Amino acid sequence: MATTSAPSGAPALVPDGRAERLTGRLGVGSIVFMVVAAAAPLTVVAGSVPIGIANGNGAAYPAMYAVAAVVLALFAVGFTAMTRHVPNAGAFYSYVGVGLGRSAGLGSAFVALTSYVTVQGAVYAYLGYATGELVSSWVGLALPWWAWALAGVAVCGWLGYRHIELSGRVLGVLLLAEIAIVLVLDAAVVLRGGADGAGLSTALVEPSQLLSGAPAFGLMFAVAGFIGFEATAVFRDEARTPERTIPLATYVALAAIGVFYTLSAWAVVSAYGDEEAVAVAASDPGAMVANAAQRYLGTAASDVLQVLLLTSLLAAVLSFHNVLARYVFSLARAQVLPAVAGASHAHHGSPHVASLATSLVGAALLVICAAAGLDPVVQVFTWLSGLATVGIIALMLLTCIAVIVFFRRTRADRRAWHTLVAPALGLVGLGGALALVVVNLPLLMGGSVVLGVGAGVLLLAALAAGWVLAAARPAAAAELLLTPRAEGAPQI
Incomplete structure (x- = not known):
């Protein structure tokens, strides 16, 4: 239950001293549903896996999800170790601010806003396109993609306005349904012994196959498939015992996503056989998983899969x-x-005004894209998701640096693995992933070098804005300066 806000002009306080707070009793399961849903498991399996097979390291591409999970697990070690020392639901910006200073924290906040606004717009556009295509083919009702996308904005806006636990229940049902259909397909492929009973693929454990094709490109796509898992800390105020719930939810979400992606991508390859899988992924990636479902489960299951998408x-x-x-x-x-x-x-007990603002921004972005005549998939989805991928990987990299700096400076936690070794290894992995994404950013932006450079400049400008705001408004994010830094703080 919210109470009256602090009087105007009152000094900035740490979040626990503010009057306005979100409420909730989210447990590990609810938070895991939130962040795994953001990763969009079925969308990744049906959309990204075929692209990774065709353009990455072919039949060995499923192994890239395991590699990505290991890199992100190293990131998560430091991220969760710092949770107790960041009593703020601001996630990335709070972690970066506490570790690297208020200016860097504010800059990362603007990068985060830019990234999540664009990824939200990308998914809305794809949702509008996919809904329009399915409805048109099934009942003959033809509406423009943006109409369905705006309907999605309305649904999310209504759920976001209400208590977080309602969104948690809705996400739980939808997530279980999409995971179930993929696991049923996985089981069918395994039980039938792969394509024509010829055996299941072993490419993901063969070094020659792992290094074939373009494994770096495959790793880039695999890391992008995990975007969303890192948002557990955003729900801190609405979680039960956040010092325990947030770290556990982070590890559970990461493990669940990693195992699911690796297993399901392997099953998709096995459904066709190594050579045919690469050929199908290159010729018809959009229908690859739906056709596999029809082959192994029947037409009805294929139709269900399209709805669950x-x-x-x-x-x-x-x-x-x-x-x-x-x-x-x-x-x-x-x-x-x-x-x-x-x-x-x-x-x-919800951020109802912020939720409404988020819906308005999303709707405005879609209207602009529609008015410009942009294609919802080839242009809107591709461009915006490419920009978001760079921004979120960059934020994770900055967080790794912040964790190392914070614990070296404060000695608040003396565990070397949690505060130095794992974050440093995660930093190396994420640095490599970021380099891959930046080099291939024009490809992610539809092959346009101009758009790729423009996306990079936009994110750098958002980061630089943090230093400008910090200098212009000393009270902005002042709670970052009040975070305890004394030696001997309790460990997780």
Whole structure:
């Protein structure tokens, strides 16, 4: 239950001293549903896996998900070790600010806002396109993609306005349904022994296959498939015992995504056989998984999979909506964004104003894209998701650096693995992934060098804006300066 906000002009306080707070009793399961839904498992399996097979290291591509999971697990070690020392639901910006200073924290906040606004817009556009195609083919009703996308904005806006536990329940149902259909397909492929009973693929454990093709490109796509898992800390205020719930939810989400992607991508390859899988992925990637479902489970299962692809996209964009709304709420309370966005609903305990603002921004972005005549998949989805991928990987890299600096400076936790070794290894892995993404950014932006450079410049400008705001508004995010830095703080 929210209470009256602090009087105007009152000094900035740490979040636990502020009057406006979000409420909730989210457990590990609910938070895991939120962040795994953002990763959009079915969308990745049906959309990204064929692209990774065709353009990465072919039949060995499933192994890239295991490699990506290991890199991100190293990141998660430091990320979760620092949770107790960052009593703020601002996630990336709070971690970076506490470790590297207020200016860097504010800069990362603007990068996060840019990244989540664009990834939300990308998924809305894909949802609008996919819904329109399915409805048109099934019932003959033809509406433009943006109409269905705006309907998705309305649904997410309504759920985001209400208590977080309602979104958690909706995401739980949708997520279980999409995971179930993929696992049933996986089981069918395994039980039938792969294509024509010829045996299951072993390419993912063969060194010659792993290094064939373009493994670096495959790793880039695999890392992008995990985007969303890192948002567990955004739900800190609404979690039960966040010092335990947030770290556990982070590890569970990462493990679940990694195992699911690796297993399912391997099953997709096995469904066709190594050589045919590469050929099909190159010739018809969009229908690869649906056709496999029809081959192994029948036409009805293929139709169900197509419907669940829509619910997967809806679940993903709802999760991104909730994350973005909480970023806006946190930044408003930190006097970075207008204070009105920092109000919590008296009944729902939700960031209702921030949620409405998030919906309006999403709708405006879609209207602009539609008015410009952009293709919802080839242009809107590809461009915006490419930009978001760079931004979020860069934020994880900055967080790794912040973790190392914070613990070296404060000695608040003396465990070498948690505070230095694992974060440093994660930093190396994420640095390599970021380099791959930056080099291939024009490809992610539809092959346009101009758009690729423009995306990079936009993210750098967002980061630089943090230093400008820090100098212009000393009160902005002042709570980052009040975070305890004394030696001997309790360990997780």
